[in-house]
Amino acid sequence: MPRKVDHHTRRAAIAESAWRLTSHGGIEAVTMRHVAADAGMSLGQVQHYFTTKDALLTFAYQLLTERITTRTTTTRHPGDEEPEPHDVLRHALVELLPLDEQRTLEAHVTTAYLAHATVTPDMAAQLRKTHTTLENLITHQLRRGQHRGNVPVHLDTTRAARTLLALLDGLTAHVLIGTHTPTDAEHALDTHLDELFTT
Amino acid sequence: MPRKVDHHTRRAAIAESAWRLTSHGGIEAVTMRHVAADAGMSLGQVQHYFTTKDALLTFAYQLLTERITTRTTTTRHPGDEEPEPHDVLRHALVELLPLDEQRTLEAHVTTAYLAHATVTPDMAAQLRKTHTTLENLITHQLRRGQHRGNVPVHLDTTRAARTLLALLDGLTAHVLIGTHTPTDAEHALDTHLDELFTT
Numbered sequence: 056m057p058r059k060v061d062h063h064t065r066r067a068a069i070a071e072s073a074w075r076l077t078s079h080g081g082i083e084a085v086t087m088r089h090v091a092a093d094a095g096m097s098l099g100q101v102q103h104y105f106t107t108k109d110a111l112l113t114f115a116y117q118l119l120t121e122r123i124t125t126r127t128t129t130t131r132h133p134g135d136e137e138p139e140p141h142d143v144l145r146h147a148l149v150e151l152l153p154l155d156e157q158r159t160l161e162a163h164v165t166t167a168y169l170a171h172a173t174v175t176p177d178m179a180a181q182l183r184k185t186h187t188t189l190e191n192l193i194t195h196q197l198r199r200g201q202h203r204g205n206v207p208v209h210l211d212t213t214r215a216a217r218t219l220l221a222l223l224d225g226l227t228a229h230v231l232i233g234t235h236t237p238t239d240a241e242h243a244l245d246t247h248l249d250e251l252f253t254t
Numbered sequence: 255m256p257r258k259v260d261h262h263t264r265r266a267a268i269a270e271s272a273w274r275l276t277s278h279g280g281i282e283a284v285t286m287r288h289v290a291a292d293a294g295m296s297l298g299q300v301q302h303y304f305t306t307k308d309a310l311l312t313f314a315y316q317l318l319t320e321r322i323t324t325r326t327t328t329t330r331h332p333g334d335e336e337p338e339p340h341d342v343l344r345h346a347l348v349e350l351l352p353l354d355e356q357r358t359l360e361a362h363v364t365t366a367y368l369a370h371a372t373v374t375p376d377m378a379a380q381l382r383k384t385h386t387t388l389e390n391l392i393t394h395q396l397r398r399g400q401h402r403g404n405v406p407v408h409l410d411t412t413r414a415a416r417t418l419l420a421l422l423d424g425l426t427a428h429v430l431i432g433t434h435t436p437t438d439a440e441h442a443l444d445t446h447l448d449e450l451f452t453t
Contacts, residue, residue, distance in 0.1 A: 078373075081369060082282070083282035166369050167372070171280060173430035174362070183431065221428045224424040234419070235416055
């Protein structure tokens with residue numbers, strides 16, 4: 056089905072243009088006209104795939120989240136069926152920090168969406184879904200840590216997961232504006248994880 | 255000098271209109287025309303006080319920061335010349351969380367500026383200045399805590415201060431999108447402070 060493949064590829068290419076524009080100028084830099092120019096398409100072609108800017112922004116967000124989630128949940132522990140909860144968690148969470156070019160582009164986009172979501176209820180609902188997915192990943196590993204005796208049993212894993220995600224979003228924005236270096240941010244994440252895995 | 259007072263009052267009124275527009279629609283909702291309409295002035299009057307949108311955004315940010323800083327540094331410990339570092343810090347930092355209507359409006363504005371600063375170098379420089387001011391306030395109290403034996407002496411107070419500010423910005427954005435309740439955010443701050451004041 057070459058047409059279907061083409062359809063998906065084109066929508067992804069348009070989303071990637073939206074990411075690039077967002078990373079340079081924020082959400083306000085994303086217009087259907089600018090996206091068309093960046094993607095090397097006509098305005099009519101972009102409008103064929105996305106009837107509104109909101110539909111395009113939503114798809115671009117979902118595709119970004121999918122790609123990040125795939126990375127965060129892909130194990131780097133081949134052959135080890137019982138990897139340490141601390142290592143699984145750290146491996147997943149460093150994927151959310153702007154530590155290389157790809158993650159810096161993603162960080163620009165997620166920070167822009169975070170601010171956009173504070174004034175756009177539909178987008179806020181999307182972000183809460185992503186947060187729930189990540190929260191579940193984190194609480195699962197913290198509970199594994201509790202069972203293994205690496206994390207205090209009295210820790211409220213849900214609250215700890217939400218705090219960790221807030222910290223990551225704050226660190227991400229602060230790296231982008233230069234308050235933290237990427238290395239500082241990674242160190243702050245490690246310090247925080249060390250405080251959770253204390254037993 | 256009534257003219258000078260009037261000048262300052264009018265600039266402040268324009269900045270307050272910019273905050274209101276930002277809190278409802280993000281930075282992209284701030285146009286000279288919308289600000290004029292919200293402030294009940296003509297476009298020409300607004301342009302008399304601010305020649306560009308950037309000049310207006312910068313002033314609005316500085317005025318907001320000034321007001322918040324005044325609150326965070328105003329002591330609520332009358333008569334107590336040696337208030338506990340933990341209490342001084344907590345009192346200052348809860349002023350940055352969206353726990354009532356005024357602070358929620360401010361949180362919308364600071365979150366919008368945070369995202370804006372990631373793509374606007376001049377604004378990033380402004381935010382880094384604010385972060386340095388807050389960082390100094392936090393490190394001062396953490397060092398007082400170290401002298402009094404409430405904070406571990408090996409703690410890197412500068413790193414701890416930066417991490418705390420990142421956490422606060424993340425929590426703020428997450429309250430606005432509904433991942434955290436305001437009470438959750440306050441609890442997360444308290445948990446984090448308890449981990450710093452451990453000795």
